[in-house]
Amino acid sequence: MGQLKLVVRVFINFLKNVYKLLRFKKMYMPSFGSMTVDYDDVKIANSELKNKESWYDNEIIAEYESEFAKWNGSENAFSFMGGREALSACIFALGLKKGDKVIIPGYTCVVVPNAFWFEGIEVIFCDIELETYGIDYEDLKKKFSSDVKAILIQHLYGLVSKNYELVIDFAKEHNVFTIEDCAHSTGATLNGIKVGNKGDVSFYSSENSKIINTCMGGIAITNNDLFAEKIKEYQSKLVYPSNERIESVLKAFKINYYLQKNKYNWLIADLIKLYHKNQFFQSTTFEELHFKKPLYYGQKMPACIAKLGLNQLKKVDSYNGIRRESALYWDIWCDKNDFKKPVVINNSIPVYLRYPVLVTEKMKENHSWAIDLNVPIGMWFNGNLHPVSFPIKDCPNADLAVIRCINFPTIGLMNKLNN
Ligand SMILES: *Cc1c(COP(=O)(O)O)cnc(C)c1O
Numbered sequence: 001m002g003q004l005k006l007v008v009r010v011f012i013n014f015l016k017n018v019y020k021l022l023r024f025k026k027m028y029m030p031s032f033g034s035m036t037v038d039y040d041d042v043k044i045a046n047s048e049l050k051n052k053e054s055w056y057d058n059e060i061i062a063e064y065e066s067e068f069a070k071w072n073g074s075e076n077a078f079s080f081m082g083g084r085e086a087l088s089a090c091i092f093a094l095g096l097k098k099g100d101k102v103i104i105p106g107y108t109c110v111v112v113p114n115a116f117w118f119e120g121i122e123v124i125f126c127d128i129e130l131e132t133y134g135i136d137y138e139d140l141k142k143k144f145s146s147d148v149k150a151i152l153i154q155h156l157y158g159l160v161s162k163n164y165e166l167v168i169d170f171a172k173e174h175n176v177f178t179i180e181d182c183a184h185s186t187g188a189t190l191n192g193i194k195v196g197n198k199g200d201v202s203f204y205s206s207e208n209s210k211i212i213n214t215c216m217g218g219i220a221i222t223n224n225d226l227f228a229e230k231i232k233e234y235q236s237k238l239v240y241p242s243n244e245r246i247e248s249v250l251k252a253f254k255i256n257y258y259l260q261k262n263k264y265n266w267l268i269a270d271l272i273k274l275y276h277k278n279q280f281f282q283s284t285t286f287e288e289l290h291f292k293k294p295l296y297y298g299q300k301m302p303a304c305i306a307k308l309g310l311n312q313l314k315k316v317d318s319y320n321g322i323r324r325e326s327a328l329y330w331d332i333w334c335d336k337n338d339f340k341k342p343v344v345i346n347n348s349i350p351v352y353l354r355y356p357v358l359v360t361e362k363m364k365e366n367h368s369w370a371i372d373l374n375v376p377i378g379m380w381f382n383g384n385l386h387p388v389s390f391p392i393k394d395c396p397n398a399d400l401a402v403i404r405c406i407n408f409p410t411i412g413l414m415n416k417l418n419n
Contacts, residue, residue: 006278010270017266030412031260032354032378033208036319041311042257045250048304056240057303064306067313072194074221078231079301081241083183083205083218084111088298090201090220093230094177096121096149103143104152105135106395110385111288112181118293127395131343133356134161136397140170150177155185155195157356157407158323160348164190168198184353186211187320191347201227206309207283208256211353212316214308215253216283217301238300246302252281253308289388323352323410330355330408354378354407361403378407
């Protein structure tokens with residue numbers, strides 16, 4: 001962004017804040033990032049920045065993996081620098097290779113098909129249903145053929161995918177693998193079992209906007225010994241990020257906290273933006289947006305990032321509790337305003353990373369209707385392969401969700417709840 005444009009924007013925001021202050025309005029605005037990060041997490045990042053000797057301590061990494069596995073009810077867990085790399089490890093573990101076909105939902109992040117495309121695997125896009133935004137079972141049956149090797153089940157917004165068990169059974173019946181994308185729904189359960197434990201292999205993300213936050217990071221799990229060996233083999237061949245890269249991740253973790261979570265963010269975020277000239281750490285690179293493998297792809301998680309993860313794991317359940325409380329507020333909002341609530345399938349407990357609502361196309365484009373809500377309006381997903389508007393054939397519900405699904409934050413609704 002041009003320097004002048006930034007200054008003008010900050011100045012306008014300053015005037016808006018003065019106006020709000022004069023009218024005794026709530027100043028704090030929640031965010032979609034960093035909401036589970038507190039000052040104790042920032043202190044860890046600070047101490048790691050000063051103490052580089054222990055950055056690659058294998059014991060800490062093993063501890064994070066075993067704590068995550070324990071919390072998740074899984075046999076094992078393997079850490080990476082991103083959920084996308086964890087997915088690449090899953091693909092390796094299943095032995096998927098060039099020319100194989102997989103089915104994935106046509107409503108996802110670009111990094112998901114990328115992980116397959118980087119290996120020359122053919123991706124078939126399946127439509128979604130509009131209750132939990134998961135794979136549509138009827139469309140899956142239509143698009144399935146005998147040369148499909150794997151199906152990717154995605155649990156979105158913290159919900160448990162409506163056809164979870166149907167798809168698992170279908171895959172077993174047809175002898176194909178299942179991969180679960182639990183990036184949004186880390187900790188959500190069905191019949192008391194956390195999502196990710198039914199598929200052959202599964203992955204989770206601890207990127208800045210997810211349930212557990214290490215700025216960047218991902219985990220792959222499996223309850224199959226053979227696949228576990230394979231994931232381990234894949235992980236062992238990866239390198240750690242360079243010191244410079246790690247330093248920039250730790251710094252971004254801190255900066256994001258002040259921009260997004262700190263209760264004075266309305267005052268300091270603008271100053272931080274000016275200071276950094278609005279240039280911040282991006283988890284998805286220009287190459288990835290163009291379906292190309294970036295330089296940093298495929299690295300494993302160093303101990304200093306795992307330390308952040310260990311601290312996040314201590315509070316994940318309490319934050320997920322807050323998310324569920326906030327969802328009750330949005331449930332009432334939906335009822336009052338005549339919007340359809342997301343569906344919670346029987347015997348499931350969601351974690352509501354975000355609260356999704358289908359609104360009109362106009363409401364997604366222009367948010368003036370939401371000013372008094374005093375929350376940001378989330379746009380996941382803004383394209384079939386978010387954030388890329390990649391046209392996909394025969395996925396009408398996915399197309400509709402792209403145009404009409406907005407989402408609300410579920411932590412930091414201080415003016416509405418007591419969290
Ligand atoms: C964030 C996300 C990923 C990838 O996770 P990273 O840690 O960012 O690589 C995959 N799938 C979905 C649905 C996501 O939201």
